[in-house]
Amino acid sequence: MKRMTFFILVLLSICLPVQTVRAETETLIIGYLEYEDDPRYEESYTDDRFPAQPWGRPTDGIEAALKDTRFAAMAAGVQFKLERRSVAAAEELLPALNELHAAGAHFFLLDLPGKMVVEVASKTRGMPVLLFNLSALDDDLRQEHCQPHLMHLAPSRTMLTDAVSQFLVFKKWRDLLVLKGTQPEDAAYYKAFLRSAKRFGIKPLEVKDFVLGRDPRQRSKNNVALLTAGVDYEVLYVIDSHGEFARDVPYQDQKPRAVVGAAGLVADWWHWAWERNGAPQVNKRFFKTAKRPMTGYDWSGWIAIKVIAETLIRSESKDFPSLAAYIRGEDLALDGSKGYQLNFRSWNNQLRQPIFLTTPNWVVAQAPLDGFLHPTNNLDTLGFDDRESACKF
Amino acid sequence: MKHLTICLTFCLCLSISQAVFAKGSGYVFVSSEKDDVVSVFKSDTLELVKKIPTNERPRTLRFNSDRSKIFVACGDGDAIDIIDVARLEVIKSVDVGEDPDRFDVSPDDKYIYAANEDDGLLTIFDLKQDKKIAEIPVGEEPEGTLAHPDNKTVFVASEVANMIHVIDVPSRELLHNIVVGLRPRRMALTPDQGFLWVTNEMGGTVTIIDAKSYKVVDEIKFQPKGFRPEDVTPVGIIMTKDGTRAYVTLGHANHVAVVDVAKRSIDKYVLVGKRAWGITLSADEKTLYVVNGKSDDLSAIDTESLKVKRSVPAGRVPHEVLADD
Numbered sequence: 001m002k003r004m005t006f007f008i009l010v011l012l013s014i015c016l017p018v019q020t021v022r023a024e025t026e027t028l029i030i031g032y033l034e035y036e037d038d039p040r041y042e043e044s045y046t047d048d049r050f051p052a053q054p055w056g057r058p059t060d061g062i063e064a065a066l067k068d069t070r071f072a073a074m075a076a077g078v079q080f081k082l083e084r085r086s087v088a089a090a091e092e093l094l095p096a097l098n099e100l101h102a103a104g105a106h107f108f109l110l111d112l113p114g115k116m117v118v119e120v121a122s123k124t125r126g127m128p129v130l131l132f133n134l135s136a137l138d139d140d141l142r143q144e145h146c147q148p149h150l151m152h153l154a155p156s157r158t159m160l161t162d163a164v165s166q167f168l169v170f171k172k173w174r175d176l177l178v179l180k181g182t183q184p185e186d187a188a189y190y191k192a193f194l195r196s197a198k199r200f201g202i203k204p205l206e207v208k209d210f211v212l213g214r215d216p217r218q219r220s221k222n223n224v225a226l227l228t229a230g231v232d233y234e235v236l237y238v239i240d241s242h243g244e245f246a247r248d249v250p251y252q253d254q255k256p257r258a259v260v261g262a263a264g265l266v267a268d269w270w271h272w273a274w275e276r277n278g279a280p281q282v283n284k285r286f287f288k289t290a291k292r293p294m295t296g297y298d299w300s301g302w303i304a305i306k307v308i309a310e311t312l313i314r315s316e317s318k319d320f321p322s323l324a325a326y327i328r329g330e331d332l333a334l335d336g337s338k339g340y341q342l343n344f345r346s347w348n349n350q351l352r353q354p355i356f357l358t359t360p361n362w363v364v365a366q367a368p369l370d371g372f373l374h375p376t377n378n379l380d381t382l383g384f385d386d387r388e389s390a391c392k393f
Numbered sequence: 394m395k396h397l398t399i400c401l402t403f404c405l406c407l408s409i410s411q412a413v414f415a416k417g418s419g420y421v422f423v424s425s426e427k428d429d430v431v432s433v434f435k436s437d438t439l440e441l442v443k444k445i446p447t448n449e450r451p452r453t454l455r456f457n458s459d460r461s462k463i464f465v466a467c468g469d470g471d472a473i474d475i476i477d478v479a480r481l482e483v484i485k486s487v488d489v490g491e492d493p494d495r496f497d498v499s500p501d502d503k504y505i506y507a508a509n510e511d512d513g514l515l516t517i518f519d520l521k522q523d524k525k526i527a528e529i530p531v532g533e534e535p536e537g538t539l540a541h542p543d544n545k546t547v548f549v550a551s552e553v554a555n556m557i558h559v560i561d562v563p564s565r566e567l568l569h570n571i572v573v574g575l576r577p578r579r580m581a582l583t584p585d586q587g588f589l590w591v592t593n594e595m596g597g598t599v600t601i602i603d604a605k606s607y608k609v610v611d612e613i614k615f616q617p618k619g620f621r622p623e624d625v626t627p628v629g630i631i632m633t634k635d636g637t638r639a640y641v642t643l644g645h646a647n648h649v650a651v652v653d654v655a656k657r658s659i660d661k662y663v664l665v666g667k668r669a670w671g672i673t674l675s676a677d678e679k680t681l682y683v684v685n686g687k688s689d690d691l692s693a694i695d696t697e698s699l700k701v702k703r704s705v706p707a708g709r710v711p712h713e714v715l716a717d718d
Contacts, residue, residue, distance in 0.1 A: 067533070068553050068554075069553075071554035071556055277595075278553070281533075310555075334575075341575065
């Protein structure tokens with residue numbers, strides 16, 4: 001009995017501080033949709049720890065943010081509940097979303113390949129839901145396939161290539177040799193590179209296709225030394241959306257030159273080595289539970305919850321239309337632990353954010369770099385600006 | 394025996410006289426994060442007198458009430474070191490939990506209230522019993538910690554929750570959560586105890602809270618010319634004893650803002666070093682000391698002319714400054 005009393009006392013003492021300020025709380029369901037067979041999250045791939053690629057599902061970032069935002073949620077009288085649904089095929093997405101929506105969910109976090117994001121976003125247009133794209137970098141999602149209820153937390157591919165271009169211009173390294181992959185994703189990456197190079201006045205000396213493998217008949221395309229011979233370049237730019245080829249490029253090339261793109265200096269939207277803006281604390285908390293360093297994909301999950309929590313404590317009303325309007329509006333100001341106040345671009349729902357230029361264990365620079373200015377917001381020097389936007393809501 | 398009595402009486406007189414006249418040691422103390430030392434400077438000439446070795450990553454500095462001791466939070470050393478001001482050395486280290494950053498000493502010198510940044514806790518440490526007596530969960534990355542002169546209330550800023558938590562010490566209860574600006578860092582209470590001023594690093598503002606009703610009543614936005622809004626990161630704050638003026642360091646905007654407290658308006662921006670962070674006033678309030686984390690120096694500013702009188706090197710990443718002149 002004595003033990004029991006003690007136990008209750010301990011329990012009470014744990015609960016008390018929280019209880020004194022807690023009013024009525026209501027549950028806010030956040031839906032999370034993922035594709036079971038997403039190749040980006042195959043263990044053999046995530047274990048290789050490619051730069052700017054996922055090292056695990058963004059759910060680890062979401063878990064960290066649910067803990068980080070508990071006081072904000074409490075102040076708003078809300079308790080978050082994450083409902084995770086894993087689908088085996090694109091057809092299952094809509095039923096899963098509808099089921100959660102019927103249970104009261106309005107916010108959905110999408111951890112899906114670009115094509116599936118297009119699918120679910122186009123089919124939910126007009127519904128009272130807000131979708132957060134966590135992991136698809138595809139430019140077309142911000143351009144022709146944009147949707148008014150689809151918010152992008154991950155940067156677009158173009159934001160990443162713009163960051164690299166700014167760095168090259170900043171260093172006055174303009175003579176590029178480009179090695180590019182031949183997969184469809186590489187074509188999109190290359191398109192982003194071309195736009196970005198043109199925008200910042202960089203002209204590649206030469207562009208060569210690479211293929212993965214050791215077939216001697218294809219050695220002019222799979223051998224880095226041969227690929228890089230005979231061109232007097234300053235920088236080797238590797239366009240590889242996967243990363244397997246790129247990781248073998250530095251030090252195998254002909255000349256002692258910098259490598260950028262998918263290896264060497266890589267643009268990323270988070271890095272475990274960032275030392276400013278409270279990032280070390282975020283990284284430490286993440287590592288404690290996830291047992292691995294935090295990546296941009298994890299940051300997307302983390303910031304998604306912060307968007308909702310921040311909106312709940314700042315928005316006048318708690319009904320879904322007001323919350324959605326606040327998120328899309330000018331007043332939103334998020335602290336993403338990487339400097340700058342973050343909010344969404346009104347013309348394509350892309351989250352404005354700085355981009356890091358990273359090596360495996362350091363952040364070399366942060367874009368926008370010094371001297372890259374924009375009339376309204378310097379973050380808009382990265383990605384599709386209002387006047388180049390092809391998005392029509 | 395007689396000898397001892399005399400000696401004791403003498404000692405007693407000495408300590409009393411120190412307390413009554415509050416005549417300081419004439420030193421300025423600066424913690425430097427990456428050198429693991431507290432540097433001691435002569436307050437008039439800013440000449441370096443000594444470097445006191447501490448545990449790893451010393452940051453926040455606080456005096457006890459008679460200024461005979463300095464408490465130093467050493468984040469990577471997981472300890473608060475206690476410096477004897479007369480001897481200029483660390484005499485003790487206390488364990489207040491992992492990664493202590495900001496903390497405050499209770500007005501009666503009995504307790505340390507320490508924010509544990511990594512664990513989202515406020516630890517109450519009893520200095521007499523020499524042990525932790527309570528841990529109160531607060532929002533993630535608790536930062537600024539301020540003990541109310543009423544000896545009962547503690548304010549804790551949570552950088553991540555964007556809130557000030559109001560904690561009742563006797564009951565250990567969290568009484569209020571006050572939503573402020575983005576990334577709240579440090580606080581100052583007006584001398585009449587009417588208002589709590591909070592610096593918001595990411596928001597680029599100071600939030601003013603009514604310290605009785607705990608309602609936010611005003612906000613001051615800092616916009617020194619020629620700086621991008623993202624570089625305006627207010628952190629350090631100090632108010633004059635008469636409550637007329639506040640000084641706020643603006644971090645990456647490299648300036649100190651001089652604020653008229655009654656009007657809640659900015660009188661002037663004073664250029665100091667890079668990443669102006671810790672700030673304090675001399676006893677006569679004629680000199681303002683600021684440490685600059687990215688130019689590794691200490692600036693002394695004349696508070697009448699509002700001009701920098703002198704800047705001296707202050708170790709790698711100086712974090713906080715205390716004056717005992």
